[in-house]
Amino acid sequence: MSPTFYHILHVSSLIVLLGYTFYAFAAPAESRKKVLMITGIMSLLMLVSGIGLLHKLQLGFPGWAIVKLVCWLGLSAVAGIAYKRRAQADTIMIGALVLAIVAVTMVYLKPF
Numbered sequence: 001m002s003p004t005f006y007h008i009l010h011v012s013s014l015i016v017l018l019g020y021t022f023y024a025f026a027a028p029a030e031s032r033k034k035v036l037m038i039t040g041i042m043s044l045l046m047l048v049s050g051i052g053l054l055h056k057l058q059l060g061f062p063g064w065a066i067v068k069l070v071c072w073l074g075l076s077a078v079a080g081i082a083y084k085r086r087a088q089a090d091t092i093m094i095g096a097l098v099l100a101i102v103a104v105t106m107v108y109l110k111p112f
Protein backbone atom coordinates (compact mmCIF):
# COMPACT_ATOMS: atom_id res chain seq x y z
CA MET A 1 0.00 0.00 0.00
CA SER A 2 1.16 3.52 -0.81
CA PRO A 3 2.43 6.08 1.73
CA THR A 4 -0.57 8.27 0.76
CA PHE A 5 -2.91 5.52 1.94
CA TYR A 6 -1.11 5.40 5.30
CA HIS A 7 -1.14 9.22 5.57
CA ILE A 8 -4.90 9.32 5.01
CA LEU A 9 -5.46 6.44 7.46
CA HIS A 10 -3.20 8.12 10.06
CA VAL A 11 -4.87 11.53 9.92
CA SER A 12 -8.44 10.14 9.58
CA SER A 13 -8.05 7.89 12.61
CA LEU A 14 -6.57 10.86 14.49
CA ILE A 15 -9.67 12.95 13.74
CA VAL A 16 -12.03 10.20 14.97
CA LEU A 17 -9.83 9.41 17.99
CA LEU A 18 -9.75 13.05 19.11
CA GLY A 19 -13.49 13.53 18.48
CA TYR A 20 -14.52 10.53 20.58
CA THR A 21 -11.89 11.24 23.22
CA PHE A 22 -13.38 14.69 23.88
CA TYR A 23 -16.92 13.30 23.63
CA ALA A 24 -16.00 10.89 26.48
CA PHE A 25 -15.80 13.84 28.91
CA ALA A 26 -19.48 14.70 28.41
CA ALA A 27 -20.95 11.39 27.28
CA PRO A 28 -23.46 9.40 29.38
CA ALA A 29 -22.02 6.46 31.37
CA GLU A 30 -23.91 3.96 29.14
CA SER A 31 -21.82 5.04 26.15
CA ARG A 32 -18.55 3.97 27.82
CA LYS A 33 -18.24 0.57 26.14
CA LYS A 34 -18.99 1.92 22.66
CA VAL A 35 -16.69 4.93 22.99
CA LEU A 36 -13.80 2.87 24.39
CA MET A 37 -14.22 0.40 21.54
CA ILE A 38 -14.10 3.17 18.92
CA THR A 39 -11.14 4.99 20.50
CA GLY A 40 -9.34 1.64 20.93
CA ILE A 41 -9.74 0.75 17.24
CA MET A 42 -8.75 4.26 16.08
CA SER A 43 -5.72 4.30 18.32
CA LEU A 44 -4.62 0.93 16.90
CA LEU A 45 -5.10 2.25 13.34
CA MET A 46 -2.98 5.30 14.22
CA LEU A 47 -0.17 3.09 15.47
CA VAL A 48 -0.32 0.71 12.49
CA SER A 49 -0.40 3.58 9.97
CA GLY A 50 2.37 5.45 11.85
CA ILE A 51 4.65 2.40 11.81
CA GLY A 52 3.62 1.78 8.19
CA LEU A 53 4.68 5.34 7.31
CA LEU A 54 8.03 4.97 9.07
CA HIS A 55 8.62 1.84 7.03
CA LYS A 56 7.32 3.12 3.65
CA LEU A 57 9.16 6.43 3.92
CA GLN A 58 12.30 4.58 5.10
CA LEU A 59 12.69 6.85 8.10
CA GLY A 60 14.05 4.26 10.54
CA PHE A 61 12.95 4.98 14.12
CA PRO A 62 14.10 8.56 14.85
CA GLY A 63 13.79 10.44 18.17
CA TRP A 64 10.71 12.39 17.08
CA ALA A 65 8.89 9.11 16.40
CA ILE A 66 9.63 7.96 19.95
CA VAL A 67 8.15 11.23 21.28
CA LYS A 68 5.08 10.61 19.09
CA LEU A 69 4.80 7.08 20.43
CA VAL A 70 4.74 8.43 24.01
CA CYS A 71 2.08 11.02 23.02
CA TRP A 72 0.07 8.28 21.32
CA LEU A 73 0.26 6.11 24.45
CA GLY A 74 -1.02 8.97 26.62
CA LEU A 75 -3.75 10.01 24.20
CA SER A 76 -4.96 6.42 23.89
CA ALA A 77 -5.56 6.26 27.64
CA VAL A 78 -7.50 9.53 27.93
CA ALA A 79 -11.00 8.29 26.94
CA GLY A 80 -10.96 5.63 29.67
CA ILE A 81 -9.78 8.15 32.27
CA ALA A 82 -12.39 10.70 31.09
CA TYR A 83 -15.29 8.51 32.29
CA LYS A 84 -13.73 7.96 35.71
CA ARG A 85 -12.42 11.45 36.51
CA ARG A 86 -15.13 13.88 35.44
CA ALA A 87 -14.10 16.29 38.22
CA GLN A 88 -10.67 16.77 36.64
CA ALA A 89 -12.04 17.03 33.10
CA ASP A 90 -10.54 20.47 32.39
CA THR A 91 -7.02 19.47 33.35
CA ILE A 92 -7.16 16.14 31.50
CA MET A 93 -8.55 17.81 28.36
CA ILE A 94 -5.68 20.30 28.34
CA GLY A 95 -3.25 17.40 28.80
CA ALA A 96 -4.83 15.57 25.82
CA LEU A 97 -4.54 18.69 23.66
CA VAL A 98 -0.91 19.17 24.64
CA LEU A 99 -0.13 15.52 23.70
CA ALA A 100 -1.81 15.91 20.29
CA ILE A 101 -0.09 19.24 19.58
CA VAL A 102 3.34 17.93 20.63
CA ALA A 103 2.87 14.89 18.35
CA VAL A 104 1.89 17.10 15.38
CA THR A 105 4.80 19.48 16.08
CA MET A 106 7.22 16.52 15.98
CA VAL A 107 6.13 15.61 12.43
CA TYR A 108 6.64 19.06 11.03
CA LEU A 109 9.81 20.05 12.91
CA LYS A 110 11.46 16.62 13.22
CA PRO A 111 13.87 18.16 15.75
CA PHE A 112 15.81 14.93 16.45
Ligand code: HEM
Nearest residue numbers: 007047050051053054065068069071072075100103104107
Ligand atom coordinates in the same frame (compact mmCIF):
# COMPACT_ATOMS: atom_id res chain seq x y z
C1 HEM B 1 -0.87 11.46 19.27
C2 HEM B 1 -0.37 10.76 18.32
C3 HEM B 1 -0.10 11.22 16.91
C4 HEM B 1 -0.51 12.34 16.23
C5 HEM B 1 -1.36 13.49 16.75
C6 HEM B 1 0.04 12.24 14.89
C7 HEM B 1 -0.17 13.18 13.89
C8 HEM B 1 0.39 13.13 12.65
C9 HEM B 1 0.17 14.09 11.59
C10 HEM B 1 -0.79 15.28 11.64
C11 HEM B 1 0.95 13.73 10.55
C12 HEM B 1 1.10 14.47 9.22
C13 HEM B 1 0.42 13.78 8.11
C14 HEM B 1 0.69 14.47 6.80
O1 HEM B 1 1.47 15.44 6.71
O2 HEM B 1 0.10 14.02 5.81
C15 HEM B 1 1.67 12.53 10.92
C16 HEM B 1 2.59 11.88 10.13
C17 HEM B 1 3.38 10.83 10.55
N1 HEM B 1 3.24 10.14 11.75
FE1 HEM B 1 1.97 10.55 13.23
N2 HEM B 1 0.78 11.08 14.79
C18 HEM B 1 0.71 10.42 16.01
C19 HEM B 1 1.29 9.22 16.32
C20 HEM B 1 2.23 8.58 15.56
C21 HEM B 1 2.92 7.35 15.92
C22 HEM B 1 2.64 6.55 17.20
C23 HEM B 1 3.80 7.09 14.92
C24 HEM B 1 4.77 5.96 14.77
C25 HEM B 1 5.37 5.37 15.72
C26 HEM B 1 3.67 8.14 13.92
C27 HEM B 1 4.42 8.24 12.77
C28 HEM B 1 4.21 9.16 11.77
C29 HEM B 1 5.00 9.23 10.54
C30 HEM B 1 6.16 8.33 10.17
C31 HEM B 1 4.47 10.27 9.78
C32 HEM B 1 4.96 10.74 8.39
C33 HEM B 1 6.05 11.76 8.53
C34 HEM B 1 6.43 12.33 7.17
O3 HEM B 1 5.60 12.39 6.26
O4 HEM B 1 7.59 12.75 7.05
N3 HEM B 1 2.70 9.01 14.34
N4 HEM B 1 1.33 12.19 12.21
